[in-house]
Amino acid sequence: MLKNFWYALEFADRVGRKPIKVRCLGQDFVLYRTRKGEVACLSDLCVHRGGALSMGTLKDDTVVCPYHGWEYEPGGACVRIPANPEGRGIPRKARVDSYPTTTRYGLVWAFLGDLPEEERPPIPHIPEYDNPAFRMVRLEMEVNANYERAFENAVDAAHTPFVHGTVFGNPDKPEIPDYTIRQEDWFAEADVQLSPPMPKGIWGMLARRRKRPEHVTVTNGWYLPNVIKLHVRLPFGELIMWDFNIPLSQDRTLIKILAFRTFFPRAWADKNAIKRTMRILKQDIPIVESQRPELLPFDLSDELHIRSDALQVAYRRRRAELIQKGWWVGDDDTVVSEHPHRRATVIPSPARRDNPELARAWVHKARSERGRLSADADGPL
DSSP states (O other): OBOSEEEEEEEGGGOSSSOEEEEETTEEEEEEEOTTSOEEEEESSOTTTOOOGGGSEEETTEEEOTTTOOEEOTTSBEEEOTTSOTTOOOOTTOBOOBOOEEEETTEEEEEESOOOGGGSOOOOOOGGGGOTTOEEEEEEEEESSOHHHHHHHHHOSTTHHHHSBTTTBOTTOOOOOOOOEEEOSSEEEEEEEEOOOOOOHHHHHHHTTSOOOSOEEEEEEEETTTEEEEEEEETTEEEEEEEEEEEEETTEEEEEEEEEESSSOSGGGHHHHHHHHHHHHHHHHHHHHHOSSSSOOSSGGGSOOOGGGHHHHHHHHHHHHHHHTTOBOOGGGOSOOSSOOSOOOOOOOHHHHHOGGGTTTTOOOOGGGTTTSOTTTTOOO
16 A cells, blocks of 8 residues: 555545544544535544544544544644643643645545655546546445455456456457557556447437447546546547545455446436446456456566456556655554554555654654564553
């Protein structure tokens, strides 16, 4: 899992004046809106005793811990400790990590990392969102698999004739012609020629009015850290899907999808569009959940690659570069786990970089650090 990126955490219309818990990178966060409508994103771990702030309430713009009533403002600082007698100050370390947020494309995004604003990778551009020629539906589902397995599956054109045969691929013509990758620092995409099956149902009604093409052009692309674009140019219109593969933990992924179409661009066809998309996604689930090893190998030579895998190979090489930069979130850094932890490392927020004296305000040492850091190094509050 990669930190120092913008992650789409939730659909924007689900975030309001009641704190809610969301999960990403094996950690829990609390989201809520301030009175001005801005979204706050805090670590869902009270610094005092690790209570879940998402179970608390809002008091003006502060979130109140349900355990001992500590109040945190949107920037993460504790502003009230009810147990303190009048006149007693609040420790400087009484704070939780707060992460930058923005709302774009109907989604709430949080920057999970500590890079300064000018160094942060961009959010992918989704031009279809504001284009009136497209009709959008949204959907979501969970997969009991690592997000990188789901991520690579979505960008893999060669599996479609076999996993989605007669629905999205043609098992009689499974060949993938060589393709050229367009790649920059944060994305890679390619135009792939696929032989399509004859569509059925209301989509087939449109297809029968036109000559069936020998091939359709499908643009597959990945956008770091976890976004996939699938652009299918059908004879009767365009279908564009943006997949957000949210890593809940090492072995669970929440997939949120924005699906755009230019055909049947009215509300009456939305239910059918969702049904068709879900049908395709559900065909992938048993395959992805059965892959071994469960986690994507770090070494390219650990799995065999051919030319049709070029997009996945490009991702793995770029991932290796970012791991070398220290952007990887490993087992020792995750809070959400089937195994109990005595300590947990919370992803650093920009406030830690901006305020070095507060850098260890809420850092429970990772297991790999136990031998060299004392459990009492920070001292009492």
